[in-house]
Amino acid sequence: MTSSPLRGPRTAITKLPGGAASQPHRDWAAIASIALLAVVGIAAIASPLLLEPATRQSILDSLLPPGSPGHPLGTDELGRDVLLLTLAGTGSALAGPVVIATGSMLLAVVLGTLAGYLGGLTDTVIGRVVDILLSLPVMLVAIVVAGIFGAGYWVTVGMLVVLFCPSDIRIVRAGVTEQAPRPYVEAAQMLSLSRTRIMYRHIVPNVWPLILTNLMLDIGIALVTLSSLSFLGIGVDPGTPDWGRQIADGRALIADNPAMLLVPALLIILVTMAINLLGDQLGERLRERGLQ
């Protein structure tokens, strides 16, 4: 993705004289995104505390419609409060994607830098493995492997770290090969610094913008992948509230309490959108700064 959806590569230049007109519009979207992510993030941190009240069942209050007293979003067939369930689901919705994105990026920084800076056999071997892994559709592999082995939440997350890694390796490698011929690297080589030091102390900091931007975008993709899997009944631990599973369970109750599936469905869309929007803008800002 070379350009953001909101502004193209040329705006970096046209912005200088009087391009500030579009600024308020973008800031409004960015502020809304940050606000949404802050609320969801706080809920995610607090979600272990919500687990007990969210899973409290009461048969007498089952299938209340939204707007019932004490249950603003109604209840499910076991009488669990949908608002609390949704809030408690933020934990599994966010924790996994953050771990997937960070883990895969860490692996990619190590391996992609090695491939990009050392070149030669290292580059060929890493490149081939990346090519093979990239030819596999992530969703298919995840469904088949995690499904057949009945993997739990964290095992599925671990598998997705490996599946997300190849595209990150490619991105980091491209960034590093672009830095390698620069004068500062040559200077470091002339000082006969060790290769490890040159790679991870000198080159990697200059690839940070690339790493950070893709980290953000990875979180969004991981959120979509993980919630799609849990919707299909894969990678969810029994008894934990989860948006994907809540949507799957809510399908049978769509006539009684539509909020049960509509609220988490909308939340997944909005949260992913917020993450992608911020990731795009972050990339744009960092690229502009790099240009000047």
Place this chain on the structure above:
Amino acid sequence: MPQKQPNSRESRMSRVLVRTLAIRLAGVLVILLLISFLTYSLVYLAPGDLVKNLLGNRPSSPEAIAQIREQYHLDDPFFVRYLDWLWAALRGDFGVSIRLQQSVTDAIASRIGNTVALALLAFVMAAAVAIPLGILSAAREGRRSDRAFSALALLGLSAPSFALAILLLYVFAMLIPIFPAYGGGADPLDTLWHLVLPAVALAAGIGAILQRITRAAVLRELQSDAVTFARSRGLSENEVRRIALRSALIPIVTGAGLILTFIVGGTIVVETVFALPGLGSLLQESVLFKDLPVVQAVTLLVAAVIAVITIAVDLSYLALDPRVRTKELNR
């Protein structure tokens, strides 16, 4: 006559084509063999007792167990069994589904039509809307309409297909019951009617990817030397546009790989939401039931389709880009 000259462009071109095709095919065959081996090993790596897994919910009498051992040649060494399975698979025989008690090939054959129709319909919808929007976005870069289309693409990219499918189902099948909510339909026209909502859900993601690729590609071309030169030669704006669009086609076609990966995941999810009897829902049900013969067959089939399309994309690259062609010719 070009055929009489051994060094004519055409004959060199066809030799290059054959060579490129051969290299690609060899690479793809290696990957397919690897995938087939991994999918076959799944049966042995899956948790639980192998015989029990293969028995499914049939009674585990000694006769039934003996029959399973016989049927799956469980007393042969692993590699011999793999080769047996591969040989049968190559002839289209993947065994019998544990869950459906029907040959795997029949189960796939009865559902593949729905999935192909769904993917094609979604792709046509997405291409028809997203490519023009991408071009328009690039032409009006930074203006209000560009921002609107690009925000729409961001929405399509962010919304997981299943969440979008659920929203569509709720609005257009429950609140305003225009479209059917579940199932595959009886006759072809009815099937098409049943496919509309699932296809829209799938097309949103495809369209978002297409819009972004198209916009970026056209923007890059509009700033290229070729376009500047065409303008300076005094060509009409229409001719300039044709030059820009032709070169922009290459990254759009290359994006097909990304779209294909998306379609594979998307059909599984969308078919499950709409209870559409296709390959995706078959895979999902079979995985949850641990119906391994079906899982193996569908996985291998999808891998093969992806391989074929990847080769086709590589070849179209050769056809579309004169620079790649010259490079291959002079090798």
